[in-house]
Amino acid sequence: MQQHDGDTTSRAVLLERFGGPDALTVQDVPEPQAGPGQIRVRVTAAGLNPMDWIMTSDAVSAARFGLTLPCGFGTDYAGVVDQIGAEANGYVLGDRVFGAALSRAVASHVVIEADGDIRTGVAHHTPDGVDDRTASTLSIAGSTAAAALAVLDLGPDDTVLIGGAGGGVGVFAVQLARIAGARVIGTGSASSADYLRWLGAEPVTYGEGLVDRVREMGGLVTAALDLHGTDTVHVARELGVPDGRICTIAAVVEGVRTANGANAGSEALENIAGLVAAGRLRVPIAGTFPVDDIRAAVELQSGRHVRGKVVVDV
Template structure:
């Protein structure tokens, strides 16, 4: 099969679309023919040498931690899925490829109406946003500040917070303000003067802040939110430790992913795919994500 491999840590130029052995599903696993797989900022960090907590990643390896596709082979003792089932799911690494093997407990059914590119983009960003807002206790009556609101994680976070009864203020560049209004957020421009702009649109104050952007977001948040236990980040863990706010992490689960899929089916979740690249252009996908200005997600399509 063809896969996006990292023969050695480095910039986007190290990525190779190479032929690798077809994987075989182990006990309790299935193999999925991948139709689309999202590219996350964490993929760029792993390419440069980052290993998630509890893992040690050494080259060579295949990137990717979310996907959508069609079950094409069953492993021994697998249950719940049949060859031909359309699914979306997650695992650590190996998703940026024509085939991926995965534990059956890390899959959910793909709605027939959900486009493949959207299905392949949902798990990582969607679960990150869901986890973060739950840990911050976002609910009815809250005013929530979402930094990086037009990105993959931010797009879902805005809509989840709105669905859970919160007022949402979202930071983004001016070109994405109409997009954020369409998601139900009050947009503000990031950068110098952010605190004053947020106070102008939220004179009642801000109850919680979620940082999916970095770039000084936590420093602004501590000026706006009284309770530091309700400020969290998924990008600036050193800043969280320095400022006494929360570095947010939690396990991904099929139940959380299924809830997000249900919200999409009910018309309550819009997913934005900025661009789809073939595996051979994975380096271009990484460069685009690396700009930090993608609206929604970038995906690879084998």
């Protein structure tokens, strides 16, 4: 077990008021220490997700996640174990890890429960062949995609319509559906067509007339995943997809199941990281920013049209 005197400082992105990117500040804070059953991670990269800025945008949203001021920012991280508390088993100093720590990942150090959840922190071993920037993008989007696809239970006989296929979760959902053998039709803007093809989807432009455009592509749509709202749900129903094979992640529709990354199987992220290491799943990085440019990073990510993941180097 490695000990520190606790007098040194660390850096962390904090909010002293809820709001947009302008509410984010980088501050010196007391360096956190790993207690019993905990590990400390020296964070090298933090991947951003829509939930990061949505849940800190106002007091009502923050309360839903149990956040109070002052609070940290960001959830996905990757780094190296640099301190281990008593009875924290399964890790050694220097282990490369990635995981999630709710609204406190964009910091020089995060303390994680060795056997925790998203609130107390989760750490998975980073496989050889996966760099830290990529590892920092996996937890939230990867587990959400895995949970949604578990609902749909896709196979080689399926054609799945994925709405918002080019977003952060779509990066994983499209590729995991293809790995399962399914045909994927992905909605996006006209300018995203080449990007969706790169992911493995057959692109179709969203908006009015989507039902007819999907029908013109031929074949029977057997499942649907709405990664944005409810438009894809309604289109899927018009195409004859039963509610039992439709899933959402960002909206509640009566009769349709909603997937949450917390519901993903414990092996889901290890499987995804293994696919990345094997070169079978690619994670496009749309932009990287130093931590001092956190506001610019969040502005890019929250624009909703970013193709791939945004990463903050810590």
